[in-house]
Amino acid sequence: MSFSRVISIERVPEVFQVKVEFRKRPEPGQFVSLITPGPREVPLSVGDWEDGTLTLFIESERLAKSLGKYVYVKGPLGTPLELKGKKLIAIAYGNRIYDLNYVIKSAERKGMDVYVKCYECSSKYPEPEDLNADVVVASVPKEMLGQLPKGSLVYVRWAKMNCMVGVCGKCEINGRLACVEGPFLRWEDVVQG
Numbered sequence: 001m002s003f004s005r006v007i008s009i010e011r012v013p014e015v016f017q018v019k020v021e022f023r024k025r026p027e028p029g030q031f032v033s034l035i036t037p038g039p040r041e042v043p044l045s046v047g048d049w050e051d052g053t054l055t056l057f058i059e060s061e062r063l064a065k066s067l068g069k070y071v072y073v074k075g076p077l078g079t080p081l082e083l084k085g086k087k088l089i090a091i092a093y094g095n096r097i098y099d100l101n102y103v104i105k106s107a108e109r110k111g112m113d114v115y116v117k118c119y120e121c122s123s124k125y126p127e128p129e130d131l132n133a134d135v136v137v138a139s140v141p142k143e144m145l146g147q148l149p150k151g152s153l154v155y156v157r158w159a160k161m162n163c164m165v166g167v168c169g170k171c172e173i174n175g176r177l178a179c180v181e182g183p184f185l186r187w188e189d190v191v192q193g
Contacts, residue, residue, distance in 0.1 A: 001035070001074045006067055007053060014095050015057045016064035017047065022054035022073055028106035029081030029137075029153075029184050032056070033164045035072035036063065043161045045099040045183070046076070057098035077164050078183050081153060085134020088112045091148060093119040096139035099155045103137050119144075137184060145191055153184040 007019040026032065026046045034042045034056070042063065047055035054073065058064045081103060088107040090100045097118060104125070108114050112135075115128035119140070131149045138148050139155035148154065159171040159178035166180035174192050176185055 001072055003070055004054070004073045005070055009064055009067060012057075015059050015098060016061065018056045018058055018064060018067065020054050020056070020071060020073060021052060022049065023052055024076060025049050026054075026076035026102070027080030028083055028103045030076040030078045031183050032073050032075035033077060033161075035074060036066060041074070041164065043077075043164060043179070043183075045155065046102040047098060048102050048105055055101075057095075057101070059095060074164065077179065079181055081135070081137070081184055083107050083110055083112065083135055086113060087115070087133040088135045088137070089115045089117065089128050089131060089133040090123075090125075091117045091119075091131075091136065091138040091140060091152070092121055092123075093140040093144060094121050096155070096157065097121045097123065099139035099157060100137055107135070138187075145187070148187055150187055152187040154187055154190050156182050156185050156190060159183070 004020040004022050010017045031045050044056045047057045090104050092100055114125050116123035116125040136152040138152050156178045161179045162168045162170040164179045166177045171178035176189050
């Protein structure tokens with residue numbers, strides 16, 4: 001856990017972008033937990049990490065405005081993604097594009113060709129002609145899982161993460177613990193059963 005200085009809080013389209021000092025670089029696909037006054041622990045996808053600055057995207061205006069000059073950040077947590085190959089496709093719905101931001105940027109930094117299929121969102125990246133790629137990541141509502149290609153890595157945002165370390169079992173999806181084995185789980189593991 002890191003006691004981190006808040007560098008900035010800025011309103012960007014539909015969410016708040018929060019930048020904090022954070023020395024440990026997360027791997028693509030990992031998440032962090034923000035411990036807020038209350039006490040309350042909120043799992044958040046990593047928006048970016050560069051030169052000791054962690055970027056988080058927060059939807060809740062109340063949470064963003066409750067942050068002081070310092071916050072506790074636990075992590076990085078979860079299982080990193082392996083970004084191998086030449087092509088990455090990201091599929092997102094609405095604000096969920098922010099869940100994929102760090103994975104997209106990491107793939108781009110590795111020299112991968114990046115394409116984004118956005119439903120009710122926008123992206124600076126080209127839209128793919130088809131959904132065939134070395135890596136496909138997605139953050140969509142559960143109702144849209146059937147539209148994803150098999151083999152996709154799905155950000156299971158709907159999983160209720162309580163402890164963030166796999167002890168409580170609240171985030172279990174078909175025998176997988178999202179907080180430990182995720183937050184990206186294989187499509188086949190999410191839709192089975």
